[in-house]
Amino acid sequence: xxxxxxxxxxxxxxxxxxxxxxxxxxxxxxxxxxxxxxxxxxxxxxxxxxxxxxxxxxxxxxxxxxxxxxxxxxxxxxxxxxxxxxxxxxxxxxxxxxxxxxxxxxxxxxxxxxxxxxxxxxxxxxxx
Numbered sequence: 001x002x003x004x005x006x007x008x009x010x011x012x013x014x015x016x017x018x019x020x021x022x023x024x025x026x027x028x029x030x031x032x033x034x035x036x037x038x039x040x041x042x043x044x045x046x047x048x049x050x051x052x053x054x055x056x057x058x059x060x061x062x063x064x065x066x067x068x069x070x071x072x073x074x075x076x077x078x079x080x081x082x083x084x085x086x087x088x089x090x091x092x093x094x095x096x097x098x099x100x101x102x103x104x105x106x107x108x109x110x111x112x113x114x115x116x117x118x119x120x121x122x123x124x125x126x127x128x
Contacts, residue, residue: 027116027120030116041109044083044105044106045109047082047083047086048079048106048110051083052075052079072110077103080106084099
């Protein structure tokens with residue numbers, strides 16, 4: 001059998017370490033872009049991340065293959081209630097007319113944070 005030293009076996013053509021380096025680069029890029037959020041959204045994003053730590057365990061709904069829409073909505077509403085209370089305690093009460101807007105922003109941030117955590121643990125659908 002003829003052996004050419006310049007030809008690599010198939011399993012060596014796409015080494016796995018590069019896959020993980022790419023994934024780390026994507027996560028760093030995502031975190032960099034999050035730093036560009038407007039000041040208020042960045043503050044809420046940090047609060048959402050901190051509160052969502054309680055839901056970050058094996059078997060949590062955030063790691064279900066298809067998270068239930070109602071459960072994620074309820075989680076976002078619960079987080080919004082905590083944020084509203086923290087804002088009230090910090091003498092930055094949220095005006096009633098801004099509450100629906102902020103609630104929608106928080107719901108988006110919750111979904112985004114769930115996505116980030118699923119990707120970081122390797123449980124997401126898309127692999128970078």
